[in-house]
Amino acid sequence: MKKEVLTCISQLGGHVGGEVTLGGWLYRGRSSGKVLFLVVRDGTGLCQCIVEKGKIDDELFEQLKHLGQESSLCVTGTVRKEDRSVGGFELAVSAARIVNEAVDYPITPKSHGVDFLLKHRHLHLRSQQQWCIGKVRHTVIDSIRRYYNDNGFTLIDTPIFTTIVGEGEQTLFEVDYFGSPLHLAQTGQLYLESAAMSYGKVYCFGPTFRAEKSKTRRHLTEFWMVEPEVAYIELGELLELAEDFVCAIVESVLEKNRPELEELGADIELLEKIKKPFIRLTYSEVVDILTGEKATKFMADQLAGFEAEKFTIENRIIELEKPQQGLKKWQQEKNAKELVELQGALGEVVRNIENNPKHAQLAADFRWGKDLGGSDETIISLMHDKPVFVTHYPKEVKAFYMKHDRQKEDVVLNFDLLASAGFGEIIGGSIREDDYDILLGKVNAMGYNPADYQWYLDLRKYGSVPHGGFGLGVERTVAWITGEKHIRQCIAFPRMMDKVHI
Ligand code: 4AD
Secondary structure, eight states: OOOOOOOOGGGGGGGBTSEEEEEEEEEEEEEOSSEEEEEEEOSSOEEEEEEEBTTBOHHHHHHHHTOOTTOEEEEEEEEEEOTTSGGGEEEEEEEEEEEEOOOSOSSOSSOOOHHHHHHTHHHHTTSHHHHHHHHHHHHHHHHHHHHHHHTTOEEOOOOSEESSOSSOGGGOOEEEETTEEEEEOSOSHHHHHHHHHHHSEEEEEEEEEOOOOOOOTTOOSEEEEEEEEEESOOHHHHHHHHHHHHHHHHHHHHHHOHHHHHHHTOOHHHHHTOOSOOEEEEHHHHHHHHHSHHHHHHHHHHHHHHHHHHHHHHHHHHHHHSOOTTOOHHHHHHHHHHHHHHHHHHHHHHHHHHHHHHHHHHHHTOOTTSOOOHHHHHHHHHTOSSOEEEEOOBGGGSOTTBOEETTEEEEESEEEEEETTTTEEEEEEEEBOOOHHHHHHHHHHTTOOTTTTHHHHHTTTSSOOOEEEEEEEHHHHHHHHHTOSOGGGGSSSOOOSSOOOO
């Protein structure tokens, strides 16, 4: 049989009034006796296909009526503009061919638990939510590459098997490399520094591995990081590069993925405010904010907000749980789905109510010298509607390669960028120590073997210059932009400390 010429759903606008064939999967279907409403997805969008009894073979009509969710099929028909329909077009079907019948697809329109969906990730990738996140991630990655390629940076592919430690031994994954221990890359930065001395402006972009013994929503054991590195750069200029870069990513997603952001319920208004300049605070200023009255009041207001939200959710749940006569099946399913979602939201708001006093206390007790915890970052980023740079951390809490401030010996020339809306850190970066003796002292103080670091130290011996860079985590950035709570949703096959599902 001759293969049909397929038209993409995303291209239907160019075919109104004409006949096309779509090749896809049955997303959902319903019947009102003589008419079938089949929503088909094809990877580029959704389209409601209307099948009227009598317009196609009776036997095929019956098969389509009982066709299981995610069965694959090709449908031919005339394209109609229909604003009320999903995607804005409809297909008046004249012919159809079932390619593969799916029976009892495990992911039904009702809500499922997180574990169940992770175990079925190979199928869950077809859901609208995962599809939209994947589209946004694609744009984020595309705009990252574009940004550096268009701004004079050279791509350097740094190794995944590495010999020296970049970000602390606690999070190293050791591998047996033909009988000798090596590590999986925690960062490409140290190698990138040597390339920056050759090309001036470089970046690397690849998977990064951290044996993070933390099960938070912000940690994966395998994530993607882009790291630029620049010779002859100072901290102020590095911050300007980071904010320009983040604005370029957000702008690109707003331009290309508005429908996906809307579908995901992302805060588009907030994203539109992501414009230069971002807020700049030193670590010491952050300590003053956390321990001051403004933060105490902010936390109290937030608690009141959570209480009000809990009240609203509980009332809606009561309403939905009341027995309701005469509801159509689709309405019952819609209500059941809303109920499951509300129960999830209630669980979260209850957790927020429990955590708020603990986080408020942690902030009030914060003392200069400690690293900022996740809850401290959340408070600072929630208190501002733009991303916040936090600079000049105490040197004890930061990596050995960071240059200390020559005017204030106890802090380093570094920054973290906290995304807005309470999301927390998406970038970490610094100016690197460029003095041979100071760096050697730091390598020794860390207890590392200087022989292993000789090539890294060499960079400070042969034409050393001030230089610096940063790393942006892709999954955290996608989660922040899409409003996803957990970064595991922002990579197709997530790897976490406790579970690797498939
Ligand atoms: O702050 P980090 O550890 O910085 C570095 O690795 C530097 N070497 C970068 C550089 O200067 N070239 O990590 C940078 C970013 C974080 O801000 C975060 O977005 C992401 O990488 N990240 C993680 N993302 C997901 N899961 C984890 N376990 C992550 N650890 C860091």
